[in-house]
Amino acid sequence: MTSDPVTVPFRIGVIGAGSVGAAHVRAAADTRAYRIAAICDTNPAAARDLAPGVPVFTDHREMFAATELDAVIVAAPHSLHTPMVTDAAAAGLHVLVEKPMATTVEDCTRMIEACDRAGTLLAVAHVVHFDPMAEEARRLVASKEFGRPVLVTHRRSAHYDPGSRPSWFFDRELAGGGIVLNVGTHGLDRIQWFTGAPVRRVSGVIRGRDDVEVETDALVLVELADGTSASLALTSRGAPYFDETEVVMDRATLRVSGTEGLFLLRDGESVQLLDADPGRQQHALRAQLDGFVAAARGEPGGRYVDADYGRSVVAAALAVYRSAAEGGRFFPLADGVPA
Numbered sequence: 001m002t003s004d005p006v007t008v009p010f011r012i013g014v015i016g017a018g019s020v021g022a023a024h025v026r027a028a029a030d031t032r033a034y035r036i037a038a039i040c041d042t043n044p045a046a047a048r049d050l051a052p053g054v055p056v057f058t059d060h061r062e063m064f065a066a067t068e069l070d071a072v073i074v075a076a077p078h079s080l081h082t083p084m085v086t087d088a089a090a091a092g093l094h095v096l097v098e099k100p101m102a103t104t105v106e107d108c109t110r111m112i113e114a115c116d117r118a119g120t121l122l123a124v125a126h127v128v129h130f131d132p133m134a135e136e137a138r139r140l141v142a143s144k145e146f147g148r149p150v151l152v153t154h155r156r157s158a159h160y161d162p163g164s165r166p167s168w169f170f171d172r173e174l175a176g177g178g179i180v181l182n183v184g185t186h187g188l189d190r191i192q193w194f195t196g197a198p199v200r201r202v203s204g205v206i207r208g209r210d211d212v213e214v215e216t217d218a219l220v221l222v223e224l225a226d227g228t229s230a231s232l233a234l235t236s237r238g239a240p241y242f243d244e245t246e247v248v249m250d251r252a253t254l255r256v257s258g259t260e261g262l263f264l265l266r267d268g269e270s271v272q273l274l275d276a277d278p279g280r281q282q283h284a285l286r287a288q289l290d291g292f293v294a295a296a297r298g299e300p301g302g303r304y305v306d307a308d309y310g311r312s313v314v315a316a317a318l319a320v321y322r323s324a325a326e327g328g329r330f331f332p333l334a335d336g337v338p339a
Contacts, residue, residue, distance in 0.1 A: 009339040010034035010293045011068060013093075015060050015084055016075035017050045018166060020098055020169070023071050025051055027285035034293045038067045049089035060084050065129070071296055073125075074098060074293055077174040077222045078181070089118040094296040096289075098125045100185045100317065103176025108311035115307070121296045123312030126189050130284040133274050134190070137247065137256045141194050146266070147201040147250020149195045152222075152230035154187035154245045157238030160209075164312035170213050178214025179234045180206060187232045188316045190245050198222040201332040204320035209236075220320050223330070258302040263304075 014021050021039070028036050040057040041047040047056040057063035064087065071094035072086045081102050088095050095115065101124050102108045115122035128134045141149060158165075159165065168174040175182060190199055201223050206215040216220055220232035243258035250293055252266040262274040277283075288304075295302030315333055323331040 010297065011037035011070045012076065012293075013038040013040065013060075013063055013069045013072040014050075015040045015063075015072060016098075017043065017046040018075065019024075021073070021075040022050050023282075023285055023287070024068065027289050031290075034289070037069055038063050061087055064088065064093065065164065066291065071095065071121075071293070076177045077168045077171075079103045079174050082111055082215040085111040085122065086114040087238070089120050089122075092118060092120060094121040094123075094292075096123045096125055096292050096304075097310075099189070099310065100181050100314050101307065102314060105311060105315050105318065106312055108307065112307045112311065121292075122307040123292050123295070123304035124184075124307055124313075125288060126193075126305040126310065126313070127281075127284045127288050128186060128189060129193060129305055130287040132280055132283060133256060133262045133276070134194075136274060137254050137262055138194055140247065140254060140263060140264075141247055142196060145254035149228050149247050149249055151248040152191050152195060152228060153193075153233075154231070154246075155233045156183055156187055156243045157235050157241050158183045158222070160212065160214075160236035162211060172213050173185055175214060177317070177321060178206075178208070178212070179216055179236060180204070180218050180220075180320050181314075183217060184220070184232060184234050184320070185313050185317050187234070187245070189313050190234070191222060191224070191230045192309075192312065192316075194247050195224055195226070195228050195230075197226040197228055199223075199316040199319070199333055200225045201330050202316060202319045202323055202329045203324040203330045205328050206324045207274065218324075221330075222316075230313055259278065270300060302330070 025036050036051055038055045039047040040060045040063045044056050044057055072088045074081055074097040078100055081097050085095050085097055145278045202220055204220040207217040209217045218238040222230040246257045247254045255263040259276055261272055261276040264271050264273055291303030295304050319331045319333055
């Protein structure tokens with residue numbers, strides 16, 4: 001469905017009234033270009049609380065049939081992304097699907113093919129691409145002002161104790177995995193995006209807890225297609241919270257810290273380039289929506305993370321599981337998918 005961009009705001013439905021869906025709704029507030037026109041969740045009370053006065057549904061297909069929408073944001077449990085996206089495509093809707101895009105590479109491909117057939121846009125919500133601090137880091141690396149990347153490290157902690165997040169995150173069938181697929185995809189995204197090179201192979205080990213069905217900790221070695229080496233360390237046992245990426249280049253190192261800011265380390269001196277603005281996450285979500293809507297309308301300023309890239313991140317995460325299951329041997333990928 002399309003709308004007149006001059007007289008009618010772009011109408012977006014949201015599937016999932018949890019914390020991520022709520023963040024998208026907040027990001028869409030106070031804009032004249034688009035609006036949240038419907039919300040779907042199995043908990044209708046949560047959906048009503050999220051956006052009072054907006055129509056609420058418990059089945060996404062009913063929402064598509066009963067409302068005039070132009071697009072949908074899918075922020076449901078990971079394994080439900082594929083049927084929701086393919087149903088949205090069949091309804092002629094553009095889609096912004098949360099990361100991880102799906103729980104299998106095959107499901108990612110099904111989503112891509114469904115939207116291709118329908119002629120609708122499929123974007124993946126790798127929101128770090130719209131984070132001002134990460135964008136500046138990416139710009140500096142791409143400029144080659146300090147040489148080429150030779151090594152990248154990413155460290156991230158996340159709560160994975162029972163009760164720390166909704167129960168479906170601990171259900172292997174619904175979540176598709178634990179900290180690697182849920183949190184590690186942020187790191188695998190940064191490693192690929194900062195360097196501009198896809199993952200060629202990975203070696204991983206994963207660890208869990210007796211009372212948790214999914215893995216809660218992981219250590220991964222990554223080799224990129226251009227020869228750059230990288231590492232990914234994910235832990236549910238680190239305190240205080242940390243989220244940082246370092247890109248070692250020929251003549252300097254960039255450090256991107258979610259809690260401290262962006263730093264340039266050169267000649268034994270560290271210079272802070274940007275503060276860790278607490279409002280940057282909301283800024284990134286808004287910029288992501290602005291770019292998605294403009295792209296769906298075919299307007300200038302359209303910007304989004306495409307589905308082929310989203311599939312490559314899922315493929316790299318799944319390769320970590322394959323490697324871990326085979327004793328940590330390097331598992332190869334080709335053209336962004338398992339070889």
